[in-house]
Amino acid sequence: MTDKAVDFRDDELVAAARAVRQHAWAPYSHFAVGAALRHRDGRIVTGCNVENATYGLTVCAERVAVFKAISEGMRPDEFTAVVVVADTEEPTPPCGACRQILWEFCGDVPVVMATPAEVKAVLGLAALLPWPFDRRILGTAKKEG
Numbered sequence: 001m002t003d004k005a006v007d008f009r010d011d012e013l014v015a016a017a018r019a020v021r022q023h024a025w026a027p028y029s030h031f032a033v034g035a036a037l038r039h040r041d042g043r044i045v046t047g048c049n050v051e052n053a054t055y056g057l058t059v060c061a062e063r064v065a066v067f068k069a070i071s072e073g074m075r076p077d078e079f080t081a082v083v084v085v086a087d088t089e090e091p092t093p094p095c096g097a098c099r100q101i102l103w104e105f106c107g108d109v110p111v112v113m114a115t116p117a118e119v120k121a122v123l124g125l126a127a128l129l130p131w132p133f134d135r136r137i138l139g140t141a142k143k144e145g
Contacts, residue, residue, distance in 0.1 A: 008110075008112050008119045008122055010112075016036040020047065021034025024061070025048070028053065033085065034047075034048050034061055035061035036083045039069070045068050047066070047067075060098050070105070076105045077107055079105065079106040081111075082110070099132075100133065110124060
């Protein structure tokens, strides 16, 4: 992966994230985000952020896409890329909670950060979340009693 603008060749996935961003419900922050996941069989699953007045109940676009994919019968480790689109000057990476969810369900996939106009950066998820908490750690827990 790279940290510079790249030649990411899944235009359909980028377009899907851009399109779903238009459905974001962001009346408080006005920070609309769209996300799209590519399933290994070629399907695309999208999500947009949905805000709540309490902010803490807001759900980010990446998590909406993952939860939607799971609710449609897809399973962890079946995804090949994720695109995140926000209207910002700099690349907008997933927040910490989204990085953890993406790791659990997608593994070290390319994370494409784009704007409505261009792809800004692509990084492997492991570069964004170098020490993830995952099922391997749970498997090493010492049993008490």
